[in-house]
Amino acid sequence: MIKYDKLTTNAAGRIVPTIINGRAAVPFLGIAKYKPDGYKAAPKLSSCIDYPADGNKVLASLKEALIRSGLKDGMTISTHHHFRNGDLIATQVFDIAHELGIKELMWYPSASFPCHEPMIKYLEDGTINHIEGSMNGALGRFTSEGKMKGLGILRSHGGRYQAVQDGEVHIDIAVIASPTADPFGNCNGVNGAAACGPLGFALADAQYADKVIVVTDNLVPFPCIPWQIHGNYVDHVVVVDKIGIPEKIVSGTTEITKSPDRLLLAELSSRFCDEAGLIYDGFSFQAGAGGTALSIGIFFAGILRERKWKARFARGGSNKYLVQMLEEGLVEYILDGQTFDLDGIRSMRDNPHHVWTSPFTSYNYHGKGNFSSIVDIVILGATEVDLNFNANVVTHSDGYLLHGIGGWQNTLFGKCVILPIPLFRDRNPVIRDEVTTLCGPGELIDVIVTERGIAINPLRTDLIEKMKYSSLPIKTIEALKTESESICGIPSKPKFTDEIVAVVKWVDGTVLDSIRRVAK
Amino acid sequence: MGEVATTGNKGKGVRSDCFVSLELTSRGGIKLTVDSKVAVMFGEDIKKQTLNTLRFFDIINCEILIEDSGALPFVIAARTEAAIKKLLKTDKEFLFPILPVNHTSTSKEHNRFSRLYLPGNTPGLMINAGIHKPDGIILDLEDSVSPEKKDEARFVVRNALRNIDFYGAERMVRINQGDRGIEDLNYIIPHFVNLILLPKCESAEQVYVVDEQIKKIQKNHKLTNHVWIMPIIESALGVINAYSIANATENVVALAIGLEDYTADIGARRSGDGDESFFARGMVVNAARAAGIQPIDSVFSDVGDMDGLRETVLRSKALGFDGMGCIHPRQIKVIHETFAPSAGEIEKAKKIVFAFHEARDRGLGVVALGTKMIDPPVVKRALNTISLAVKMNKLAENWRESYDQV
Numbered sequence: 001m002i003k004y005d006k007l008t009t010n011a012a013g014r015i016v017p018t019i020i021n022g023r024a025a026v027p028f029l030g031i032a033k034y035k036p037d038g039y040k041a042a043p044k045l046s047s048c049i050d051y052p053a054d055g056n057k058v059l060a061s062l063k064e065a066l067i068r069s070g071l072k073d074g075m076t077i078s079t080h081h082h083f084r085n086g087d088l089i090a091t092q093v094f095d096i097a098h099e100l101g102i103k104e105l106m107w108y109p110s111a112s113f114p115c116h117e118p119m120i121k122y123l124e125d126g127t128i129n130h131i132e133g134s135m136n137g138a139l140g141r142f143t144s145e146g147k148m149k150g151l152g153i154l155r156s157h158g159g160r161y162q163a164v165q166d167g168e169v170h171i172d173i174a175v176i177a178s179p180t181a182d183p184f185g186n187c188n189g190v191n192g193a194a195a196c197g198p199l200g201f202a203l204a205d206a207q208y209a210d211k212v213i214v215v216t217d218n219l220v221p222f223p224c225i226p227w228q229i230h231g232n233y234v235d236h237v238v239v240v241d242k243i244g245i246p247e248k249i250v251s252g253t254t255e256i257t258k259s260p261d262r263l264l265l266a267e268l269s270s271r272f273c274d275e276a277g278l279i280y281d282g283f284s285f286q287a288g289a290g291g292t293a294l295s296i297g298i299f300f301a302g303i304l305r306e307r308k309w310k311a312r313f314a315r316g317g318s319n320k321y322l323v324q325m326l327e328e329g330l331v332e333y334i335l336d337g338q339t340f341d342l343d344g345i346r347s348m349r350d351n352p353h354h355v356w357t358s359p360f361t362s363y364n365y366h367g368k369g370n371f372s373s374i375v376d377i378v379i380l381g382a383t384e385v386d387l388n389f390n391a392n393v394v395t396h397s398d399g400y401l402l403h404g405i406g407g408w409q410n411t412l413f414g415k416c417v418i419l420p421i422p423l424f425r426d427r428n429p430v431i432r433d434e435v436t437t438l439c440g441p442g443e444l445i446d447v448i449v450t451e452r453g454i455a456i457n458p459l460r461t462d463l464i465e466k467m468k469y470s471s472l473p474i475k476t477i478e479a480l481k482t483e484s485e486s487i488c489g490i491p492s493k494p495k496f497t498d499e500i501v502a503v504v505k506w507v508d509g510t511v512l513d514s515i516r517r518v519a520k
Numbered sequence: 521m522g523e524v525a526t527t528g529n530k531g532k533g534v535r536s537d538c539f540v541s542l543e544l545t546s547r548g549g550i551k552l553t554v555d556s557k558v559a560v561m562f563g564e565d566i567k568k569q570t571l572n573t574l575r576f577f578d579i580i581n582c583e584i585l586i587e588d589s590g591a592l593p594f595v596i597a598a599r600t601e602a603a604i605k606k607l608l609k610t611d612k613e614f615l616f617p618i619l620p621v622n623h624t625s626t627s628k629e630h631n632r633f634s635r636l637y638l639p640g641n642t643p644g645l646m647i648n649a650g651i652h653k654p655d656g657i658i659l660d661l662e663d664s665v666s667p668e669k670k671d672e673a674r675f676v677v678r679n680a681l682r683n684i685d686f687y688g689a690e691r692m693v694r695i696n697q698g699d700r701g702i703e704d705l706n707y708i709i710p711h712f713v714n715l716i717l718l719p720k721c722e723s724a725e726q727v728y729v730v731d732e733q734i735k736k737i738q739k740n741h742k743l744t745n746h747v748w749i750m751p752i753i754e755s756a757l758g759v760i761n762a763y764s765i766a767n768a769t770e771n772v773v774a775l776a777i778g779l780e781d782y783t784a785d786i787g788a789r790r791s792g793d794g795d796e797s798f799f800a801r802g803m804v805v806n807a808a809r810a811a812g813i814q815p816i817d818s819v820f821s822d823v824g825d826m827d828g829l830r831e832t833v834l835r836s837k838a839l840g841f842d843g844m845g846c847i848h849p850r851q852i853k854v855i856h857e858t859f860a861p862s863a864g865e866i867e868k869a870k871k872i873v874f875a876f877h878e879a880r881d882r883g884l885g886v887v888a889l890g891t892k893m894i895d896p897p898v899v900k901r902a903l904n905t906i907s908l909a910v911k912m913n914k915l916a917e918n919w920r921e922s923y924d925q926v
Binding site: 425451 | 535536557558561589593648651685848913
């Protein structure tokens with residue numbers, strides 16, 4: 001299999017391969033320029049004759065389930081990341097594959113975390129050929145050093161759904177760790193010791209995989225209610241002692257920031273939203289889970305409370321702060337793709353106004369609409385932005401791949417996309433001439449808020465007009481860059497070899513950029 | 521093996537700083553190693569700058585290691601120079617050009633609601649201090665710097681005064697007590713510091729000595745900018761001598777109180793309501809007012825307790841203080857909001873100021889509201905309130921044009 005071939009320059013001016021892991025790929029053509037024709041991929045026909053009439057699909061072990069699912073060389077195996085850094089199942093799947101001597105698998109996680117570092121040994125010994133999804137931390141470093149056999153592919157949450165739906169990725173076996181399930185395979189994430197909230201990231205896997213294995217540590221008698229995933233998609237159910245580490249599932253990254261600099265960013269961002277008239281009775285926003293984004297939510301809450309307004313809906317990831325807004329009546333609905341703490345899980349379980357969503361409803365670019373473009377205010381982060389407002393979220397300025405895309409690309413379609421970021425981190429300026437890796441085209445990014453000034457995308461003449469007499473420090477992005485370089489100095493660019501180690505896909509499945517091997 | 525001089529900070533949690541280890545050798549040229557968190561972006565830059573510094577001090581043989589956690593150039597320069605000066609006696613100073621904004625002086629009446637303490641040997645906290653808009657920042661050489669780091673802190677503070685933009689905050693330095701404090705002045709005064717805080721001040725003589733030394737250094741450097749002095753009263757004796765301290769020289773613009781040391785000195789413990797320091801605070805306010813300068817309160821040390829801070833500021837304002845110290849940027853906003861004139865105060869002041877302008881326009885010597893005569897000090901206070909309100913965006917500058925006299 002050819003790792004990559006036939007380079008071309010795409011519409012963003014980036015050099016990308018048009019053959020990836022032996023298959024043809026379309027280069028990025030521009031936003032809203034690529035519209036594929038034809039039919040969605042279809043899952044294999046099944047017949048209930050092949051399944052136990054009493055509805056009991058429970059097998060003795062994950063190993064048996066994988067063997068019965070026909071695990072063999074070269075297959076695509078998917079897992080989801082609702083357990084974040086507390087996932088105990090994904091690695092076990094590949095432990096078993098390794099034990100069985102299976103080779104050349106493709107791992108298709110919805111995201112990876114530090115707990116998945118053990119996968120490196122399977123990438124090294126050939127059990128896994130490559131990863132499509134996200135390569136975080138140690139896995140990213142491994143990829144950046146050119147050690148992964150196949151070409152890595154980075155996709156957004158919506159892009160992952162789109163790739164499966166469009167037949168770009170065919171999942172052979174989906175392993176869905178589920179906090180509660182019944183013997184038929186109905187399952188949910190809101191009950192059980194490993195409760196994580198929704199299971200939306202596993203939806204495409206359930207719908208399209210040849211074989212679906214549900215793994216749980218909390219088996220309940222039929223019916224498991226609510227059934228976020230229907231047992232009708234499920235082949236096998238496996239019961240284990242423990243599927244996840246609860247305290248790592250609800251990780252501690254979701255506290256409001258105490259950093260005065262970040263609080264200032266949050267305050268400036270919310271003042272910008274208010275002065276630009278983006279906050280109104282019935283508006284909507286995407287909160288995000290970073291410390292700064294959370295604090296912005298708190299500022300929004302203050303404004304809503306004071307004016308007796310309500311947000312019609314807020315997009316999760318949710319946590320206790322958003323739940324408090326819902327319960328106080330400041331937000332009417334939470335549409336939630338993932339849940340970051342126990343309050344979020346409780347609320348999703350008990351409150352009909354706290355609704356679970358999936359990448360299909362929220363982010364799938366090849367659907368009959370998606371929620372992203374309805375949202376008024378979207379607050380996001382970035383590792384770098386450039387003078388054209390392009391942004392990078394996957395590599396750092398030293399060239400290393402360290403993060404996944406998550407829902408970041410998908411949410412760029414919101415009505416006003418705001419990136420609150422420090423002008424420099426230690427000595428690293430965040431605004432560059434050109435981003436190291438292009439993840440989001442600048443035409444979708446409206447405002448950059450830094451502690452030393454706010455830059456509005458020149459394309460947003462409406463916002464520029466509204467902020468003409470603002471007391472906020474509105475500056476050009478060029479001025480901000482000059483300011484940061486006068487403090488930090490002018491940074492050198494990272495050095496790469498010509499070898500491509502991974503590509504970044506756009507939400508429509510086209511290839512937006514290439515990530516190259518870091519030169520030693 | 522020669523002596524190895526080390527300066528700076530490294531390790532977990534250290535940001536925007538570096539650790540320098542330097543050994544002077546007799547041959548072999550310069551062996552420079554840079555181990556930097558930002559090597560890809562600035563590794564070459566750091567090497568070049570370090571070689572420049574060594575050349576400046578005529579060092580041709582040495583081993584030097586820079587362990588860098590993302591320090592800005594002026595920090596690396598301060599660390600390197602401090603290491604060199606541990607091993608070499610020289611009067612030369614390695615300086616980057618001073619930022620034009622740091623040439624500015626402040627007025628005696630500069631607003632001093634908030635002054636943010638910044639430990640003198642922790643550059644990471646200094647870089648963004650100005651964006652939180654305190655009225656003043658204090659680069660501290662005294663209690664927040666451990667004794668073995670006091671020498672190297674001088675270089676960080678000196679370079680910070682020159683090369684950090686504090687966005688309009690008054691640039692203050694708290695020097696050490698006694699002779700070390702007098703020596704500190706040599707590092708600070710030539711670099712356009714606005715105000716010197718004088719800790720544990722107990723007599724007018726101490727102020728006088730510092731003021732004379734400042735004048736001497738300024739004369740040597742042919743500088744004419746104002747350097748103000750804010751003595752800090754931190755003992756029973758200091759409280760008793762408060763008025764003579766406040767009057768010691770014409771450069772004393774404010775009198776501050778430090779309550780931790782004071783309460784220990786009188787054998788009391790600091791309580792929430794501050795009964796034990798009531799006398800001292802009253803004395804400091806009274807002495808400062810008598811001398812026509814600003815009385816400034818101590819710090820509130822629980823950075824998580826914003827309600828407690830607000831109550832303390834209200835009490836402080838009620839006692840007559842004009843400002844307070846801050847130990848965290850989060851405290852600034854609360855202090856400003858609380859010290860700022862309230863809506864009620866502004867309304868009252870508007871009436872008086874409006875009447876004052878009317879009286880003046882009509883050539884009347886007496887300001888009256890209705891049948892009530894207004895005393896000149898009351899008018900003066902109202903004028904102050906209005907100018908503060910305008911400055912803090914609580915009142916439009918041209919408010920009188922649309923003022924509807926009731």
